[in-house]
Amino acid sequence: MSDTLNLTLKVWRQAGPDQPGEFRVYQLSDVSPDMSFLEMLDVLNEQLLAQGEEPVAFDHDCREGICGCCGLVINGQPHGPLRETTTCQLYMRHFKDGDTIVIEPWRAAAFPVVKDLIVDRTPLDRIIAAGGYVSVNTGQAPDGNAIPVPQEVAEKALDAAACIGCGACVAACKNASAMLFVSAKVSHLALLPQGHPERKKRVLSMVSQMDAEGFGACTNTYECEAACPEGVSITNIARLNREYFKALFA
Amino acid sequence: MVQVKEGTLDSKVPDGPITEKWDRRRNELKLISPTNKRKFEIIVVGTGLAGASAAASLAELGYNVKAFCIQDSPRRAHSIAAQGGINAAKNYPNDGDSIWRLFYDTVKGGDFRSREANVYRLAQVSNHIIDHCVAQGVPFAREYGGLLANRTFGGALVSRTFYCRGQTGQQLLLGAYSALMRQVHLGKVTLYPRHEMLDLIVVNGTARGIITRDLISGKLEAHTGHAVLLCTGGYGNVFYLSTNAKASNVTAAWRCHKRGAFFANPCFTQIHPTCIPVSGSYQSKLTLMSESLRNDGRVWVPKKKGDTRHPNDIPEEERDYYLERRYPAYGNMVPRDVASRAAKERCDAGYGVGSTGMAVYLDFKDALQRDGVDVIRSKYGNLFDMYLKITNENPYEVPMRIYPAVHYTMGGLWVDYHLQSTIPGLFVLGEANFSDHGANRLGASALMQGLADGYFIIPYTLGDYLAATTLEPVSPDDAAFQDGIKEAEGRLRKILDVDGTESTTSLHRQLGQIMWNHCGMARTEQGLKEARDQIRELRERFWTSVRVLGGPQTLNQSLEYAGRVADFLEFAELMVVDALHRKESCGCHFREEYQTEDNEALRDDENFCYVAAWEFHGVGEDPTLHKEPLTFQEVPLTTRSYK
Numbered sequence: 096m097s098d099t100l101n102l103t104l105k106v107w108r109q110a111g112p113d114q115p116g117e118f119r120v121y122q123l124s125d126v127s128p129d130m131s132f133l134e135m136l137d138v139l140n141e142q143l144l145a146q147g148e149e150p151v152a153f154d155h156d157c158r159e160g161i162c163g164c165c166g167l168v169i170n171g172q173p174h175g176p177l178r179e180t181t182t183c184q185l186y187m188r189h190f191k192d193g194d195t196i197v198i199e200p201w202r203a204a205a206f207p208v209v210k211d212l213i214v215d216r217t218p219l220d221r222i223i224a225a226g227g228y229v230s231v232n233t234g235q236a237p238d239g240n241a242i243p244v245p246q247e248v249a250e251k252a253l254d255a256a257a258c259i260g261c262g263a264c265v266a267a268c269k270n271a272s273a274m275l276f277v278s279a280k281v282s283h284l285a286l287l288p289q290g291h292p293e294r295k296k297r298v299l300s301m302v303s304q305m306d307a308e309g310f311g312a313c314t315n316t317y318e319c320e321a322a323c324p325e326g327v328s329i330t331n332i333a334r335l336n337r338e339y340f341k342a343l344f345a
Numbered sequence: 346m347v348q349v350k351e352g353t354l355d356s357k358v359p360d361g362p363i364t365e366k367w368d369r370r371r372n373e374l375k376l377i378s379p380t381n382k383r384k385f386e387i388i389v390v391g392t393g394l395a396g397a398s399a400a401a402s403l404a405e406l407g408y409n410v411k412a413f414c415i416q417d418s419p420r421r422a423h424s425i426a427a428q429g430g431i432n433a434a435k436n437y438p439n440d441g442d443s444i445w446r447l448f449y450d451t452v453k454g455g456d457f458r459s460r461e462a463n464v465y466r467l468a469q470v471s472n473h474i475i476d477h478c479v480a481q482g483v484p485f486a487r488e489y490g491g492l493l494a495n496r497t498f499g500g501a502l503v504s505r506t507f508y509c510r511g512q513t514g515q516q517l518l519l520g521a522y523s524a525l526m527r528q529v530h531l532g533k534v535t536l537y538p539r540h541e542m543l544d545l546i547v548v549n550g551t552a553r554g555i556i557t558r559d560l561i562s563g564k565l566e567a568h569t570g571h572a573v574l575l576c577t578g579g580y581g582n583v584f585y586l587s588t589n590a591k592a593s594n595v596t597a598a599w600r601c602h603k604r605g606a607f608f609a610n611p612c613f614t615q616i617h618p619t620c621i622p623v624s625g626s627y628q629s630k631l632t633l634m635s636e637s638l639r640n641d642g643r644v645w646v647p648k649k650k651g652d653t654r655h656p657n658d659i660p661e662e663e664r665d666y667y668l669e670r671r672y673p674a675y676g677n678m679v680p681r682d683v684a685s686r687a688a689k690e691r692c693d694a695g696y697g698v699g700s701t702g703m704a705v706y707l708d709f710k711d712a713l714q715r716d717g718v719d720v721i722r723s724k725y726g727n728l729f730d731m732y733l734k735i736t737n738e739n740p741y742e743v744p745m746r747i748y749p750a751v752h753y754t755m756g757g758l759w760v761d762y763h764l765q766s767t768i769p770g771l772f773v774l775g776e777a778n779f780s781d782h783g784a785n786r787l788g789a790s791a792l793m794q795g796l797a798d799g800y801f802i803i804p805y806t807l808g809d810y811l812a813a814t815t816l817e818p819v820s821p822d823d824a825a826f827q828d829g830i831k832e833a834e835g836r837l838r839k840i841l842d843v844d845g846t847e848s849t850t851s852l853h854r855q856l857g858q859i860m861w862n863h864c865g866m867a868r869t870e871q872g873l874k875e876a877r878d879q880i881r882e883l884r885e886r887f888w889t890s891v892r893v894l895g896g897p898q899t900l901n902q903s904l905e906y907a908g909r910v911a912d913f914l915e916f917a918e919l920m921v922v923d924a925l926h927r928k929e930s931c932g933c934h935f936r937e938e939y940q941t942e943d944n945e946a947l948r949d950d951e952n953f954c955y956v957a958a959w960e961f962h963g964v965g966e967d968p969t970l971h972k973e974p975l976t977f978q979e980v981p982l983t984t985r986s987y988k
């Protein structure tokens with residue numbers, strides 16, 4: 096067992112969307128390096144409760160990197176310093192004794208703060224609702240093996256479909272663009288034969304919804320890819336652009 | 346003393362040969378015309394595989410659907426975390442599989458405590474699920490020729506599990522979620538994310554709505570409907586530590602139980618053999634390492650007690666591959682209950698490894714040598730990465746350390762063949778019902794069941810109920826709904842008013858300890874009796890010493906959590922009562938008093954071949970036991986053997 100850590104936490108506190116927020120500073124001692132980042136916040140919250148201060152609100156659920164609930168900006172980086180790692184899968188062994196850690200919510204105009212570290216990410220759902228699917232009703236499908244899909248195509252589609260919808264890409268982008276998120280879904284379905292019939296309509300509706308939600312433009316700074324906990328590649332954005340222009344000029 | 350009633354439950358299983366029951370019933374069920382479907386409003390609580398698939402399919406048929414979930418998006422339901430795969434009887438590998446074999450394995454795997462007709466239907470519709478998911482664009486693993494790939498899961502000798510690397514649940518849920526969002530776009534589904542159901546409203550004996558709390562504003566709301574579908578998942582978090590997502594809870598099911606829905610087999614909880622062991626007291630959840638790993642990983646402990654050598658320094662002949670030794674036919678692929686108990690047995694006997702001695706090795710050395718790192722990475726890459734992130738140990742170089750953890754609940758609200766509970770109009774789908782897995786669920790069959798319920802069963806059976814029932818109009822302003830709101834308000838107020846000194850987390854942890862020690866992998870009469878007393882004491886402590894800050898009319902995660910723990914504290918007692926009354930061992934339910942000479946579960950078919958469905962009479966009061974007898978016509982009752 097390695098030694099425990101003593102930490103200074105600067106945490107964003109904001110009572111509600113219309114209230115002003117501020118950083119509050121908390122000292123936390125004896126943090127085990129084998130704790131996850133969220134378990135460290137659990138300990139902070141127990142300490143706050145004992146002192147009569149309301150615990151810090153943050154989203155989380157699976158705590159294993161797949162549901163996309165969690166998402167904190169840690170020392171300026173969405174999901175913290177480790178590549179391809181969600182906040183819940185970040186362990187305290189990656190910090191040092193005496194560190195000061197700054198913890199903020201996602202910052203983006205399209206994601207207003209709900210409370211403390213929780214933001215509203217429903218715009219992402221509305222983008223999917225606009226066209227992120229294959230229009231097939233239950234009961235209509237042919238046999239699963241009716242259309243072979245080359246193995247490498249299926250794998251590539253899964254690489255894109257692996258997106259957990261956490262919104263880190265938006266938080267990382269200086270323009271708060273949602274292009275990586277949208278491109279992941281467009282790519283997933285454009286790669287597979289099942290997605291072909293609606294290919295053009297899908298990309299146009301999803302992009303137009305993205306614009307309507309107030310996300311910024313993509314200026315190719317690649318920050319989104321660096322922040323993505325699933326390693327979704329920016330080549331998907333190139334594919335999205337191709338799909339979009341093909342659909343636009345078709 | 347518990348009161349016992351027989352003959353009160355009608356399972357509505359159709360007559361005739363098992364292969365024809367579902368077709369026959371489908372032909373008998375009443376239909377509703379497309380124009381009339383538009384007149385019905387259906388409430389779906391939960392958007393996991395069961396809820397999302399049901400909501401989407403019903404909306405496609407023309408019903409108006411209101412879908413509720415706790416998370417900020419329906420895509421984040423606990424189903425998203427399922428790793429290993431989903432079963433279907435396609436027999437693509439040509440290895441002798443069939444609908445009958447999937448049915449047989451599932452009944453046997455469940456240790457003969459499930460309903461044959463339900464399981465057969467599940468196996469029948471399994472193939473349609475795969476077809477539908479492929480059509481939705483679920484990127485299943487493929488062979489080089491472009492056709493669907495399969496792997497093997499525990500309790501089977503064939504390869505029938507379809508998968509997307511180690512993230513099958515994610516891809517299946519995203520498929521169902523996208524179908525759901527399409528219906529949202531078409532205006533057929535109204536979504537209520539960040540809404541928690543706090544009560545069921547029953548009017549004239551039928552389920553007519555729910556009370557919810559808007560988790561952002563704290564506002565309590567009444568929602569009316571012609572039927573309520575409960576798809577709220579399992580209650581494994583009663584143990585505090587489990588592989589379930591943190592928000593998984595029993596509240597919705599428990600509220601329905603208190604309103605008259607019987608709870609079936611609550612003590613049947615699955616302890617999964619391959620999870621990352623507990624490492625510290627701050628631990629907030631346990632992480633599963635998918636069962637699929639047992640395809641290539643070999644489980645062992647040192648032959649010498651208390652051997653502290655590094656695993657890589659322990660030579661082959663000094664390793665005890667105890668599953669292969671005890672169960673030569675199935676080896677590492679025995680069902681979960683068997684594998685978990687075997688691990689516990691070795692650790693209790695002093696052969697466990699790691700700093701706590703409560704772990705065994707899952708070793709990929711042979712597979713890595715045989716297939717190479719790339720093949721293993723392509724199959725399990727994300728699981729290996731997750732293991733490394735959590736433990737700081739590299740499973741490509743050192744065997745994983747694993748130990749059993751609470752994972753899944755076979756018990757749930759009692760439902761008939763139509764998935765209807767004992768409250769007419771309340772249907773229960775997915776992990777929240779008790780239906781198909783008996784006393785032990787086989788791997789890759791929960792995803793199958795959730796999607797079977799939602800895509801292929803409820804669309805038929807719900808219509809029959811609505812066609813056959815006359816329902817008076819109701820309004821949220823009716824007394825039943827307004828009273829429901831007041832009651833929910835009172836409960837929240839009561840929690841806040843305690844204003845004690847103990848945190849909810851600490852009380853929940855203590856409950857988890859009681860359940861794990863006495864109602865976990867091994868149970869005894871005396872332990873269970875002690876547990877019942879301890880739960881009662883703890884419940885009292887909760888209501889006198891819990892401390893929850895903040896108010897009810899705002900986003901208040903502490904209040905949400907305290908409400909769920911308050912329900913776990915009531916529900917836990919029912920689990921213990923059920924475990925106490927079942928004086929036999931079956932599947933996951935291992936009563937130490939009832940075991941064979943070689944420590945296998947000893948069933949008592951003469952006295953316990955039934956579903957135990959409990960009727961509520963009050964917190965702390967003895968519930969009434971209703972027995973639904975189980976008959977096995979197709980798979981003769983035999984002692985399970987995996988040797």
Ligand SMILES: Cc1cc2nc3c(=O)[nH]c(=O)nc-3n(C[C@H](O)[C@H](O)[C@H](O)COP(=O)(O)OP(=O)(O)OC[C@H]3O[C@@H](n4cnc5c(N)ncnc54)[C@H](O)[C@@H]3O)c2cc1C
Binds near residue numbers: 421428576577
């Ligand atoms: C780590 C892990 C891996 C697994 N891997 C596999 C696998 O490989 N194969 C397999 O077959 N099974 C697997 N399982 C089991 C399987 O994932 C679950 O049994 C299944 O997904 C449950 O689906 P569900 O739709 O019934 O419920 P869930 O997915 O749990 O969904 C519950 C829904 O109900 C909502 N809800 C709950 N309470 C309320 C309330 N009071 N008010 C409003 N909404 C509420 C939630 O918000 C959520 O939307 C795994 C389970 C775990 C934990």
Ligand code: FES
Binds near residue numbers: 154155166182
């Ligand atoms: S809590 Fe689910 S991804 Fe972090």
